[in-house]
Amino acid sequence: MAEVYDQLMADAPYSEWVSLTQKIINQYHPDIQSILDLGCGTGEITCRLSEAGFQLTGVDLSEEMLSLAAQKSPGTKINWLHQDIRELKGLENFDCIVSFCDVLNYITTEEDLQRVFKNAYHSLTDSGLFIFDVHSLHHIQDHLLGETFAEVYDDISYIWLCDPGDMNDTVVHDLTFFLQSEDVYERFDEQHVQRGYSVSEIERQITSAGFQLLNICSDFKLDGSRDGDRLFFICQK
Structure with missing residues (x-):
């Protein structure tokens, strides 16, 4: 990333x-x-x-x-x-x-x-x-959990999913990126975990x-x- x-x-x-x-x-x-x-x-x-x-x-x-x-x-x-x-x-x-x-x-x-x-x-x-x-905590609970974010630019796009984690007050960020490399787009994925x-x-x-x-x-x-x-x-x- x-x-x-x-x-x-x-x-x-x-x-x-x-x-x-x-x-x-x-x-x-x-x-x-x-x-x-x-x-x-x-x-x-x-x-x-x-x-x-x-x-x-x-x-x-x-x-x-x-x-x-x-x-x-x-x-x-x-x-x-x-x-x-x-x-x-x-x-x-x-x-x-x-x-x-x-x-x-x-x-x-x-x-x-x-x-x-x-x-x-x-x-x-x-x-x-x-x-x-x-x-x-309220930002995580009210503005992140269950939400999906996405952006599209000329050379990069991403999809960002925010789901509840296994522990209370945690959010799992699953991110998928499409990055331009010459005339094709390469995909890569990352997962981040945060806790409130x-x-x-x-x-x-x-x-x-x-x-x-x-x-x-x-x-x-x-x-x-x-x-x-x-x-x-x-x-x-």
Whole structure:
């Protein structure tokens, strides 16, 4: 999917993620210099935060995604690392950790989610910030489950089916792509599984990992609302 990811995400609100991150940093910890991006993908947010003057390290499980990210950042000091965020190694003393674009919805067990939170805690400096987002439960239940999405472009088309998973509050994304290669279209398929968590469960997990929860907001608005499709959690070590 790395090959077509940026094309499919061309309209993603990357600037809003960066703007919100800067607002949170200015409000809660204006001295932040170094940022660790967990689940950085092809590096769109990572590169923008680097351009804003921060020292960036991007971590992702996909070597293909990281390769594309590195191609976007020649001459920069961004450090790209191939690691599983459930098993972080050698990463410490970061002023801030971010994990955006519903990366943590891909962590589908409570045990693994706690491991991610503890890894983040141990990778931060004292008073460091951990900022992440997730799809809200109502978004998964009301806007994804049972839905079908499709797009047709000149060189790529896709069909995206969203079905309930075996566990409660999980959604299975079955994606079929048709990618133009010269004068024919090649098909490839991927399956992704995500899980939604209640706010209370995330709060419990955050506290158990040692964090103080500073604020929850939604849909890129730093106003304390919890009614949106995308929830943001702001935590401090």
